[in-house]
Amino acid sequence: MAALLTGRGLRCERDGRLLFDALDLDIEGGAIVELTGPNGSGKTTLLRCLAGLTGDFDGSVERFAPISYIGHRGGLNAQLTPLENLRWYAAVEGAPASAAMLQALLEQVGLAGCALTPCQQLSAGQQRRAALARLGFVSAPLWLLDEPLTALDESGCALVRDLLQAHRAAGGAAVCATHQPLQLANVQHTPLGAAA
Amino acid sequence: MSWLVTWWHRLSSPRWFFTVSRRWTGPLLTLGLIGMLIGLGWGLAIAPPDYLQGNSFRIMYLHVPTAILAESCYLLMGVAGAIALIWRIKLADMVLVAAPPIGATFCALALLTGAIWGRPTWGTWWVWDARTTSMLVLLFLYFGVMALRQAVPREESAGRACAILAIVGMVNIPIIKYSVDWWLTLHQPSTFKLTGAPSMPSEMYLPLLVSVISFYLFFAAVLLMGIGNEILRREQRTQWVNELMQGRSA
Amino acid sequence: MWQRHPSVSRAFAAQLRRDLTIAFRAPGELVNPLMFYIMGIALFPLGVGPGAERLAEMAPGVLWVLALLSTLLSLDSLFRRDFDDGTLEQLVLNVDPLFTGVLAKVLAHWLVTGLPLAILSPVAALLLFLPASAVPTLVAALLLGTPILSLLGAVGAALTVALKRGGLLLTLITLPLYVPVLILGAGAVAAQINGVDPAAQLAWLASILALMLTLTPFAAALALRVSLE
Numbered sequence: 001m002a003a004l005l006t007g008r009g010l011r012c013e014r015d016g017r018l019l020f021d022a023l024d025l026d027i028e029g030g031a032i033v034e035l036t037g038p039n040g041s042g043k044t045t046l047l048r049c050l051a052g053l054t055g056d057f058d059g060s061v062e063r064f065a066p067i068s069y070i071g072h073r074g075g076l077n078a079q080l081t082p083l084e085n086l087r088w089y090a091a092v093e094g095a096p097a098s099a100a101m102l103q104a105l106l107e108q109v110g111l112a113g114c115a116l117t118p119c120q121q122l123s124a125g126q127q128r129r130a131a132l133a134r135l136g137f138v139s140a141p142l143w144l145l146d147e148p149l150t151a152l153d154e155s156g157c158a159l160v161r162d163l164l165q166a167h168r169a170a171g172g173a174a175v176c177a178t179h180q181p182l183q184l185a186n187v188q189h190t191p192l193g194a195a196a
Numbered sequence: 197m198s199w200l201v202t203w204w205h206r207l208s209s210p211r212w213f214f215t216v217s218r219r220w221t222g223p224l225l226t227l228g229l230i231g232m233l234i235g236l237g238w239g240l241a242i243a244p245p246d247y248l249q250g251n252s253f254r255i256m257y258l259h260v261p262t263a264i265l266a267e268s269c270y271l272l273m274g275v276a277g278a279i280a281l282i283w284r285i286k287l288a289d290m291v292l293v294a295a296p297p298i299g300a301t302f303c304a305l306a307l308l309t310g311a312i313w314g315r316p317t318w319g320t321w322w323v324w325d326a327r328t329t330s331m332l333v334l335l336f337l338y339f340g341v342m343a344l345r346q347a348v349p350r351e352e353s354a355g356r357a358c359a360i361l362a363i364v365g366m367v368n369i370p371i372i373k374y375s376v377d378w379w380l381t382l383h384q385p386s387t388f389k390l391t392g393a394p395s396m397p398s399e400m401y402l403p404l405l406v407s408v409i410s411f412y413l414f415f416a417a418v419l420l421m422g423i424g425n426e427i428l429r430r431e432q433r434t435q436w437v438n439e440l441m442q443g444r445s446a
Numbered sequence: 447m448w449q450r451h452p453s454v455s456r457a458f459a460a461q462l463r464r465d466l467t468i469a470f471r472a473p474g475e476l477v478n479p480l481m482f483y484i485m486g487i488a489l490f491p492l493g494v495g496p497g498a499e500r501l502a503e504m505a506p507g508v509l510w511v512l513a514l515l516s517t518l519l520s521l522d523s524l525f526r527r528d529f530d531d532g533t534l535e536q537l538v539l540n541v542d543p544l545f546t547g548v549l550a551k552v553l554a555h556w557l558v559t560g561l562p563l564a565i566l567s568p569v570a571a572l573l574l575f576l577p578a579s580a581v582p583t584l585v586a587a588l589l590l591g592t593p594i595l596s597l598l599g600a601v602g603a604a605l606t607v608a609l610k611r612g613g614l615l616l617t618l619i620t621l622p623l624y625v626p627v628l629i630l631g632a633g634a635v636a637a638q639i640n641g642v643d644p645a646a647q648l649a650w651l652a653s654i655l656a657l658m659l660t661l662t663p664f665a666a667a668l669a670l671r672v673s674l675e
Contacts, residue, residue, distance in 0.1 A: 051539060052539070053535060053538070053539065053674050053675070054674070054675040055675065056675055067539070069535070069536075069539055071532045071535055071536075072532070073530075073531055073532030074531065074532055075531065075532040075533050075535065075536045076531060076532075076533070077464070077468055077527070077528070077531060077533055078531060079467075079468050079471040079472065080464070080467060080468060080471070084464070084467060087460070088460050088461070088464045089536070089540075091452075091456050091457055091459070091460030091461075092452060092457045092460060092461070092536075092537075092540045092541050092547075093452060093540055094451040094452030094453065094456075094457075118471070
């Protein structure tokens, strides 16, 4: 399978603490990597290094494919509705975005009735679903997800699992930083922090 | 051409720069201080008094060099910022750490000596003359860069942020100067410029030249010392620095 | 399935539309800079006395200084909200080239702060007894000058967006850069009052605007990347 991202000798220090050292990553199509570790072990930092948001690390990262990064905070504007947020994502990512298509995406994540409610009026779980909705349309081969299961109930977690399975089947890959286990088969575990 | 490439690569080695700069700092400092003594002594004591201002114009020998240096220093910061951002040379980054406080001090001195000059000439400690106003805005620009450096927690990000600000400031300085000049002519059309007439007799011009050159040398020396400090601070965990420190205390 | 066809104009339009929608969802906030403008102007007669002649004399300067301060007040919202909810990261990662997204944001910002300010200025001019002949020049100068303020302010906002209590620092680093706009803008109005053609000052403002339009989006884009590191 084609390599989507390779990291060599990744090393990062924050505030005098060594977060990870001599870390090598090879992510190919069809791989799902679970980054585990206690709070503060550097999961978010590693994901941001892989996404290219920060260059403050030693080692090298080579990206061979576009990336979809969903950070800790979700990336949704609270004043806008999920529909409007998705429309913006569609425009900047260059995906087709007819109203019907966006509505279908929201149905897929279980937010059919909330398409026109400003995000600040949605619960935390609903907001997380709205943030994940954009993975449903033309997204990138490599997903970098920071705590995707946060605030989600059982059906929400099942939704994430389905999305990941479908993505993997289509040849994509994902790196997920998570506290809770994803409960998927064939997952590479990369522990950070004290567990490493 | 290979010597140029070697020199370029060497510039990115802090250790090499440190040893070379140490060698140069002493002579530069000596030359600068001697030159300043000569220039200032000549200008303050020996040169003939100005026919209009009498002896009070002598502060010009201190005011003009400090003003020129305050502006040159910001120019240096802007160029260093561009080099740091484009080619990521650490040395340029360190210039951006060491230079602002020096430049801000020169700027403050220029304002102070301007005030001293203004008192006997205009009767007040402060006057909104084109040069003093530009100097004041320049001082604010310096404060901005220094405050930004303090505020950004991560060292590398702070360096890049200050580089951006220095470049934006540098581009704006000509605009600021021209607009202040224009503003002054609008409001005080008959202002006698404190900067003095460009055609000075050589008895006045030469000590000024000596002053300016020696101030540049002094600035170079202090800048090299500042960069040296920054190198030591950044490389404090390396072996060569530890050996150096032990050699000092031994 | 992975094909993306981002088009620059579509991204620009979407960003503009998004920012304007967000701004109008909280209309109370939109009015704040304008209220500050009027209230600040009203402080001057209260401070120096109601004499028409003295107020008219300082009117060009006061009108412009307050325009500067109102813009400074509103700059924080340019990037901060997006930084807090994670959208700024997405902007930096997805919009290519980044400076088009930045330009769209600055345009949206100007449309809801600078433009209303210029439109409201005749009312403010009335409070300070600015001669009626100078009001069109005031509006024209503000229309040229406030975009420059937004553009330069965007650089400062981008540099300070990730800092706690970055608001005051933003003011410190942006104000010196505003000096030429203040001098030229107030100068244009003062010239008009004295019967001199303000074309020179307005031309200067226009050329500074052109220069800043080409340079500041890049600087702000780079500053955003640095802030997100």
